[in-house]
Amino acid sequence: MDFNRNYFEIFGLPVDYAVAEELLADRFLELQKQVHPDRFAAGTDQEKRLAMQWATLVNTANETLRAPLPRAIYMLELRGVALKHNPALPPSFLMDQIDLREQLEEIEEDEGDLEELDSFRKKMLLAINVVQAKFKEALDEDIDKAERLVYELQFLSKLMVSASRLEEKLLDY
Amino acid sequence: MALLQITEPGQAVDPHQRKRAAGLDLGTTNSLIASVREGVAETLPDEQGRHMLPSVVRYASGGIIVGDEALTEAVNDSMNTIVSVKRLMGRGIEDLATLGDQLPYRFSASEGGMPRIETISGSVTPVEVSAEILRTLVDRASATLDGDLDGVVITVPAYFDDAQRQATKDAAQLAGVNVLRLLNEPTAAAIAYGLDSGSEGVIAIYDLGGGTFDISLLRLRKGVFEVLATGGDSALGGDDFDRAIAGWIVEQSGYAKPLATEQLRGLLMASRAIKESLTDNAKVDIDFDRDGVQFKGALDRATFDELVAPLVDASIKACRRAVRDAGVELGDIHNVVLVGGSTRVPQVIDQVANYFGKTPLNNMDPDKVVAVGAAVQANILVGNKPDDEMLLLDVLPLSLGLETVGGLAEKVISRNTAIPTERAQEFTTYKDGQAAMLIHVLQGERELVADCRSLARFELTGIPPMVAGAAKIEVMFNVDADGLLSVSARETSTGTQASVEVKPSYGLTDEEITSMLQASFEHATEDANQRSLMEARVESGRVIEALGNALAEDGAALLMESDIQALQQAIEKLGSLSEGEDHLAISEGTELLGRASEEFASLRMDAAVRKALAGRNIEEVDKEI
Incomplete structure (x- = not known):
């Protein structure tokens, strides 16, 4: 076997x-x-x-x-690329992430506008889809880029998890 | 002339080859045993026609009494009469305070932190008490089915953590039964309703028992039951309804002093009768006068509904959570099944129907449905229905993790992950030359170690001297199909296998189980040697039969003629060895035959995998995409 x-x-x-x-x-x-x-x-x-x-x-x-993220990580693994624990990422990407975090916090402080949260999640899903498409392309052409895209995917996935947690909190699950 | 026999395909097993299997519902308040007889799964009554065995064990000076006879003494001899022992399973002595019960027993701690209950005939652990209940039911089944059981399926709440599951399995081992599988109660209920042969879709099982509440969402697809999510509250049940009524009576009576244990027991029993009566009546007259508490009046359904509303709401909230976890919409759920005696309460039925937007299924006896489902599954697992395609895929009910720096819990396997599964996590040393590392295994969803359940602590020793951060310690979690965890650890950078010792926090060690077994033999008339011999023969018979079947099925296709002959000779050899009296020799022979068949087992598994993907190749798959 x-x-x-x-x-x-x-x-x-x-x-x-x-x-x-x-x-x-x-x-x-x-x-x-x-x-x-x-x-x-x-x-x-x-x-x-x-x-x-x-x-x-x-x-x-x-x-x-x-699921898209573990699948992406696995695709890299098959190509002998192991993810780093503290990867260097472009400052512009990190600034965007901080922005998005703040947006989420604002929604929470605004006594939780569910519609706002919903459009935030839609935006995130869209972003994830874009990164996924780029990843698929980069995989065969530019492995370093593919690796970087996985880090981006990790950030976005974490944001999605936070958004879900917030929704659970707002809906009193 | 014999009548034409009509048999279902899967049931065409020769009668004398049919195995004796049973399903056991080990409940908080009542326990049942069921078996499939002539194609019908039904609970088995005792000699007096009683199906339900109260989960009550009394340790009297004259011996151990289980069931109704013990229950009648529960009030008079509460110290020695153990009720609701399920609530104590897998719990540590320090958990008892948080159970919210006023437990009347005298507890002491055993070495492993497991509580021991002091009784007139010595101290007993919850595992031993449960084993008594199991033994009583298994004896009942053996008498009814005319022989020893080949295997049983025992049900547990889906919400049970590792320690609670392990304790249940330990109890079965003590009772000397072969556990085919621990089955989640809600899944058993779905099987009992025959939903496995019904239309595909999502099924919700709402199970409100005496002491626990479980909600499970299952998806049936291609004959496979997949547990999508489980949730619930291990401290919510019909007993809480009784307490609500008891509290109301005390309030109405104006009795102000704290209640003594005996007072509370009497009051709770009366409250329970009132609750049951309110199922069919809109109003119940109460004339309570006992132990100084006096109340004459009536309780109507509306007031009762109000009293239990917070409890029912709590259960609905858990349902919402589980539906969300499962990632399904309410509209996707096409069947809702009610399980547990407490689902007879009209308010519960209404609220469940209201939330799910459909009338729940409750035409089976909610007390028996779990045992019946377990019996159906036991019948399949023991091999009586070889053609049955039904399969259950379970998930981990609660996340498993490890303690990290600062008293934080780090998840290693998150809840609702399909089992069996394994996951490795890497850690490193934080001091130069650190030779050992404490590994603390946790279960639960919370972030702080203190809020999670401690499953085991063990020390990884023999780490070779290295600078801080250079060692790579891999901790491996393995969860089997019953949801039981085993943990191992090793240092990977040097390839050094470091030693590991797992001490279950609240469980029994193998030595403890062995010594308990020995102690029980001393009481039993049966000679321990005789029992070992019997067990060795049963095991060798099982292996001979399994291998014989496998050879008949796949031998010609997968093995060379010479290999088949060699295996057949080995089978015959073990057969004649089993006729002897030496149980050690038989066990050894069984082990050897098992090893000799390893290659064949591996070939069969590969063939099975090929069969699953039969007729497919990558080009074909490409087209489908």
Whole structure:
């Protein structure tokens, strides 16, 4: 058994940042149906252990490929690029980020205007889509640029998480 | 002439080959056992026709009493009669104060910080108390099904953390049952309703039991139940409704002194009867006069609804949260299932219907539905329905993390991640020459260590001398399909395998379980050796059968003739070994056969993976995109 196959190969998908989400979801379920430990509840210990390893791998692979950010990080990893902990980023990008943070704080201070928050999130989603498109392009042409774009994606994703937290707070979840 | 037999495809297993399997609902207030018999899953009654076993264990001078007979003594002998032990499972002695109960027991701490309850016949842990309940039910099933059980599925609240799950599994081990799987209660309910064969879509399971509330959102797709999100409150249940009524009675009566334990118990029992009566009646007359508390009057439905409104609201709030976590819209949810005795309360049904915008399913007995679902799943897992395609994919109910500098919790695996799963996190040393590192494993969503549940602390020793920050310590979290965690750590930069010792914070160590098992043998008439022999034979029989089936299915396709023969010979050898009396030799033989079949197991798994992706290649996939 080869646990070193890349995550795309596990699902029989082409190594491409643009993943067919429906197909990935289908393949994920088909695979789990075959390898999940429950299928081997009455099996030998060896089968149980293998099933556990496979099911874990399939879960990890699915989580990595399903969401844009981990998928992007994984694409870099396949090309031998590991992310840095404190990357140098262009000052203009960082200024933009500070701006966006402030916008979010203002929404919170304004007793939480939900409409404003909604348009903020839409803006973020748009920005994420733009960075993703750029990333896909840069991946084969300019790996350094692709790496930088992942850092941008990380920042934007964190902002989205903060926006969701704020929404939860405002809606009293 | 024999009548024509009609069997479903998956049930065509020869009757004498059918395995005995059961589903166990180990509840806070009541416990049940169910089994699939002649294609029908049903709860099994005791000799007197009672299905529900009160989860009450009394330690009397004459022996241990479980169930109704123990319950009747709960008021008179409260110190030695353990009720609602589920609330204590996996809890530390310092957690007891936060449980919000006035627990009448005398507690002492065991070495691992697990509470021990002092009774007339010595001190017992919650795990041992639960094992008594399990044993009673398993004995009932063995008697009904005419033989020992091959395996059981035990249900747990979806919200149970690692320590609580581990404690449940420990109890099963003590009771000597083979656990096929810990199953989340809401998932069991969905199975019981047969929703696995229904239309695809999202299902919400609202489970309000005696002591816990769970909300789960499941998605059914291609015969796979995926748990999308779980939420709830492990300290919210029908008992709180009783307390609300009891509080109201005390208020009405004008009784001002603090209540003694016995007073409270009597009051709670009366309150419970009032609550149950209010399900079918708009108003209940009360004439309470006991232990100095006096009240004559009536409680109507409207007042009751008001009393419990904050509790029901809290549950609806948890529903909103779970719907959000699952990333679905209310409109996507096409079935809502009610589970747990407390969902008989009309106000609960109304509020749930109101929030989800559809009439919830409640035509099955809400007390039995979990056990029935567990029985269905046990029947599949034990191998009685080899063609059944149903599969459950579970998620981690609460985030797992580690303590970092400043008393902060860092998440390693976040909640609602599909399990089984593993994740590695890297840490480094902060002092020159640091030889050891304390690793503190946590579970929970909060940022501060103090607000999370402490699962285990262990020390990683033998880190080679290096400057601060040079060591790379990889901490690996593994979560199995039952949601149980194991943690290991090693230093990676030098390749040095450092030693690791995991001490469960509130669990039992393997040694403790072994010694408890031994102690229970001393009481039992059964000889420990005899039991070991029996267990070894059961295990060897299981492996022989599993391997035999696997060979019949895939042997010819995957192995060379000589390999098949070698394995068959090994099987025969173990078979004859099992006829002997040496349990150590049998266990060893089983282990050897397992290892001999490792390559075959691996080939089968690869074939299964190929089958899942059968007929597909990358070009084809390209076209679909």
